[in-house]
Amino acid sequence: MTETRNILLSGVGGQGIILASKILSTGLINAGYDVKMSEVxxxxxxGGSVTTQVRYGDKVDSPIIxxxxxxxxxxxxxxxxxxxxxxxxxSGQVIINQWEIxxxxxxxxxxxxxxxxxxxxxxKVEETTVIDAARLAREIGNIRTMNVVIVGALIKALxxxxxxxEEVIRxxxxxxxxxxxxxxxxxxxxxxx
Amino acid sequence: MKKLITGNEAVARGAYEAGVTYASAYPGTPSTEILENIxxxxxxxxxxxxxxxxxxxxxxxxxxxxxxxxxxAMKHVGVNVAADALMTMGYTGVRGGFVLVSxxxxxxxxxxxxxxxxxxxxxxxxxCIEPSDSQESKDFIKEAYKISEAFDVAVLFRMTxxxxxxxxxxxxxxxxxxxxxxxxxxIQKYIVAPAHAQRLHPIVEDKLKKLEAFSNxxxxxxxxxxxSEIGIVTSGVAYTYAREVFKDTANYLxxxxxxxxxxxxxxxxxxxxKTLYVIEELEPFMEDQMKAAGIACIGKEKIPLTGELSPxxxxxxxxxxxxxxxxxxxxxxxxxxxxxxxxxxxxxFFYALGKKKNVVVTGDIGCYTLGFADPLNAIDSVHCMGxxxxxxxxxxxxxxxHGVDKRIVSVIGDSTFLHTGVNSLLTVAxxxxxxxNVILDNRITAMTGHQENPGTGFTLQGAPAKxxxxxxxxxxxxxxxxxxxxxxxxxxxxxALEEAFAFxxxxxxxxxWPCALKRYSEADIEEFGPLENQCHVIEDKCKGCRICxxxxxxxxxxxxxxxxAFIDPNQCVGCMVCLQSCPFNxxxxxxx
Numbered sequence: 001m002t003e004t005r006n007i008l009l010s011g012v013g014g015q016g017i018i019l020a021s022k023i024l025s026t027g028l029i030n031a032g033y034d035v036k037m038s039e040v041x042x043x044x045x046x047g048g049s050v051t052t053q054v055r056y057g058d059k060v061d062s063p064i065i066x067x068x069x070x071x072x073x074x075x076x077x078x079x080x081x082x083x084x085x086x087x088x089x090x091s092g093q094v095i096i097n098q099w100e101i102x103x104x105x106x107x108x109x110x111x112x113x114x115x116x117x118x119x120x121x122x123x124k125v126e127e128t129t130v131i132d133a134a135r136l137a138r139e140i141g142n143i144r145t146m147n148v149v150i151v152g153a154l155i156k157a158l159x160x161x162x163x164x165x166e167e168v169i170r171x172x173x174x175x176x177x178x179x180x181x182x183x184x185x186x187x188x189x190x191x192x193x
Numbered sequence: 194m195k196k197l198i199t200g201n202e203a204v205a206r207g208a209y210e211a212g213v214t215y216a217s218a219y220p221g222t223p224s225t226e227i228l229e230n231i232x233x234x235x236x237x238x239x240x241x242x243x244x245x246x247x248x249x250x251x252x253x254x255x256x257x258x259x260x261x262x263x264x265x266a267m268k269h270v271g272v273n274v275a276a277d278a279l280m281t282m283g284y285t286g287v288r289g290g291f292v293l294v295s296x297x298x299x300x301x302x303x304x305x306x307x308x309x310x311x312x313x314x315x316x317x318x319x320x321c322i323e324p325s326d327s328q329e330s331k332d333f334i335k336e337a338y339k340i341s342e343a344f345d346v347a348v349l350f351r352m353t354x355x356x357x358x359x360x361x362x363x364x365x366x367x368x369x370x371x372x373x374x375x376x377x378x379x380i381q382k383y384i385v386a387p388a389h390a391q392r393l394h395p396i397v398e399d400k401l402k403k404l405e406a407f408s409n410x411x412x413x414x415x416x417x418x419x420x421s422e423i424g425i426v427t428s429g430v431a432y433t434y435a436r437e438v439f440k441d442t443a444n445y446l447x448x449x450x451x452x453x454x455x456x457x458x459x460x461x462x463x464x465x466x467k468t469l470y471v472i473e474e475l476e477p478f479m480e481d482q483m484k485a486a487g488i489a490c491i492g493k494e495k496i497p498l499t500g501e502l503s504p505x506x507x508x509x510x511x512x513x514x515x516x517x518x519x520x521x522x523x524x525x526x527x528x529x530x531x532x533x534x535x536x537x538x539x540x541x542f543f544y545a546l547g548k549k550k551n552v553v554v555t556g557d558i559g560c561y562t563l564g565f566a567d568p569l570n571a572i573d574s575v576h577c578m579g580x581x582x583x584x585x586x587x588x589x590x591x592x593x594x595h596g597v598d599k600r601i602v603s604v605i606g607d608s609t610f611l612h613t614g615v616n617s618l619l620t621v622a623x624x625x626x627x628x629x630n631v632i633l634d635n636r637i638t639a640m641t642g643h644q645e646n647p648g649t650g651f652t653l654q655g656a657p658a659k660x661x662x663x664x665x666x667x668x669x670x671x672x673x674x675x676x677x678x679x680x681x682x683x684x685x686x687x688x689a690l691e692e693a694f695a696f697x698x699x700x701x702x703x704x705x706w707p708c709a710l711k712r713y714s715e716a717d718i719e720e721f722g723p724l725e726n727q728c729h730v731i732e733d734k735c736k737g738c739r740i741c742x743x744x745x746x747x748x749x750x751x752x753x754x755x756x757x758a759f760i761d762p763n764q765c766v767g768c769m770v771c772l773q774s775c776p777f778n779x780x781x782x783x784x785x
Contacts, residue, residue, distance in 0.1 A: 108743075117521065
């Protein structure tokens with residue numbers, strides 16, 4: 001019996017978290033897991049903080065997790081990692097995309113973008129991995145694949161890299177973006193030892 | 194083959210499989226995707242956006258009256274709008290199977306309150322069914338139609354945000370076509386004149402007794418025995434949370450059919466356990482009835498009544514066990530409130546309005562609610578759909594009567610205006626109001642994710658439609674001073690407001706520009722054309738005054754080191770509101 005594993009994806013509306021979680025969950029279903037996934041729509045989307053939770057195992061009950069429950073927190077944006085850190089298990093793992101997006105108080109100059117977020121998290125979470133998905137996506141030639149690079153890293157961190165992810169990409173993205181996204185996914189996987 | 198789908202998608206599939214032929218809704222989070230996912234079944238189901246929830250419910254009731262299986266969907270507060278029709282449907286019953294999907298929002302993720310609409314089912318004397326996940330959302334819809342027709346009763350299908358928007362694996366089945374039930378004139382059933390209504394009431398009470406007997410037998414109310422001394426009565430998504438916490442260390446009575454409650458079954462269950470918990474989200478709907486029936490149980494003494502439940506909320510409530518977790522120092526988390534998008538046509542209007550002194554602004558429900566937030570700070574109230582215009586009217590009357598020198602501006606979106614704002618504007622015109630009413634016409638129902646409405650020219654299923662002419666409509670209502678403007682032009686907005694303030698009588702300003710995220714129709718392209726050339730800051734001219742940041746545009750940031758503003762070319766769409774706000778002409782369009 002596989003114990004249910006919990007993944008929390010966090011970021012900012014518009015970063016492609018929904019597609020990222022779709023790729024992940026499609027692969028998990030193909031592998032025969034029971035999967036539940038939870039998103040919040042509506043008002044929260046407008047440039048606000050966004051999370052998706054993905055749970056998988058033999059049989060999953062609740063679609064949502066509570067604080068201290070996520071096996072992996074993967075954050076598409078630096079400050080959001082801190083906002084959602086409370087949901088991580090004490091023994092959990094963090095993947096941080098080195099990408100900063102200012103929120104309204106920061107953009108207007110009323111607050112400063114916080115410094116030292118990554119350092120503080122790394123001091124608290126032993127397994128902290130920082131990736132520069134934007135740089136990798138640019139190298140690949142399409143900055144919009146940043147989210148898929150991050151999913152690649154997540155997949156490797158979960159030890160699921162052996163599944164047929166190329167097939168998953170083919171079934172989840174538009175045909176003309178299949179190749180670049182497969183490259184992005186692999187680039188992400190290579191970020192995790 | 195199972196598919197990973199949301200509860201809303203599952204309801205749509207269930208309606209398809211159940212042989213539904215008519216569905217109507219008004220969009221509202223978390224219910225919107227139900228009709229959006231029924232839409233593609235064009236051959237089998239007519240799916241429509243109604244202007245409001247009352248119209249949606251009545252239209253679906255009409256299809257049932259004609260003998261077809263029908264569905265209406267709305268968010269919890271939408272049922273308030275539809276309540277007039279619902280309350281009497283309890284008396285009349287139905288002909289074709291009828292389901293009202295009520296999507297409740299515990300935790301107010303996207304709502305103004307967290308009312309528990311199971312109470313509406315009891316109040317209206319209709320059946321209530323509660324699914325706990327996506328598979329049940331599909332299966333229970335099919336059961337709901339059988340129950341509706343077998344007992345001649347409307348079914349309120351109560352979902353919650355987590356059921357609507359969580360995805361689970363669902364097995365699909367074939368559609369079962371339903372012949373229309375032959376029409377028969379039944380005036381004693383469908384004309385609720387007092388003499389008929391008096392006769393219908395005892396019939397309803399008798400029907401509820403039969404439904405309670407059914408509730409005690411149906412597999413929708415299921416026991417799960419694990420040999421424990423603890424028993425849990427639970428329903429909806431709370432069941433999955435309870436399972437997460439107690440796993441197989443408790444016995445469960447999972448209530449899928451919650452009005453009328455299976456009180457005999459609950460009593461028998463309670464007698465076989467030592468400790469009985471009731472774990473339900475929001476109101477003590479089951480608990481109060483159980484306690485009234487003399488069944489001892491632990492409910493809201495421990496389980497929170499307010500806010501959303503979750504596994505850890507339940508664990509802490511029952512076992513006092515606080516979750517252990519890490520956190521980051523507070524100063525490293527800056528709030529990230531939702532904002533109007535870059536290029537949003539509401540921004541220019543609110544920026545100009547926010548400068549007006551001595552003005553009280555009554556707002557409404559939509560993206561433009563965000564006009565209240567910093568740095569725009571341009572709205573004083575937001576209450577419910579349509580209330581901007583009617584609250585504004587009453588406020589202006591009261592101010593005038595008491596000699597208070599303040600002007601009211603009522604601000605409402607196009608879809609919300611057509612929802613209920615029209616009625617409110619009627620009172621303004623008819624009762625001698627003196628408010629400035631602004632219809633923010635962004636050519637779509639934006640906040641819920643771009644649904645068509647009577648002002649957009651298309652139906653839900655993509656057919657061209659009659660497009661209401663807002664200007665002609667408000668003139669027909671009796672508003673004499675009507676002006677249509679481009680909200681991206683600050684001077685135009687300012688002039689329109691000043692003219693409206695100067696006019697002795699009620700006025701309407703229509704700000705007409707598409708939502709920045711809208712996919713333009715051919716008519717849109719013709720009327721508005723593409724926005725061309727982004728804006729950028731000329732650093733030499735920028736004095737660091739930060740006035741452009743007061744527009745609240747997420748594409749503009751202020752560099753505290755350089756003391757200069759910066760426009761993010763990845764976000765700017767060239768609306769030019771910031772350019773007009775700059776007193777030093779330090780923003781210009783990028784010349785290509």
